[in-house]
Amino acid sequence: SQQGEEDPQALSIQEGENATMNCSYKTSINNLQWYRQNSGRGLVHLILIRSNEREKHSGRLRVTLDTSKKSSSLLITASRAADTASYFCASYTGGFKTIFGAGTRLFVKA
């Protein structure tokens, strides 16, 4: 399969709560990236974590990477209604390709 796996597939939370999304991948990576997609739009890059990093922060975003488990998580703290979107992880293994996960659809209720 071209895709990694993400869970949950869908997540509904109240504004102000934290949202955690998980991603698993299949092969060794150089880096892992998280993207956001608003409905009917292209993807926006959020954060990139390299294979030798374990945690990275950007504003309200926190990404962790566990290469021994081939997994990553994205935490959005103090969520806002505007965070409603689909979130994808993408693993880069070298060469030209980046493999996208199936995505998590996040809905933040105001």
Add this chain to the structure above:
Amino acid sequence: GAVVSQHPSRVICKSGTSVKIECRSLDFQATTMFWYRQFPKQSLMLMATSNEGSKATYEQGVEKDKFLINHASLTLSTLTVTSAHPEDSSFYICSARDSDAYQPQHFGDGTRLSIL
């Protein structure tokens, strides 16, 4: 930040028509461009990868005669869906990356293609 412009954003046309979608990098040189197809509520399916001046590399199952890709310059790639049929209706997204393969891709806003 790096900007990728994709045009048109929406196309509605009759079966049998050929449709061209343009993808431009506005403020960087796109050494590599990618074309994806996305079905509703699903992830992106990579269709092909193109490097400037070279023939595109198509993923398994993607018909290269159906989906013509041209990447003639460092700022422009085009995808032409030839003799489109209703089953070709989808959301097509391009992305671009410069020569640093370890950097993220920059995405266009996608093209919603509807074939009647």
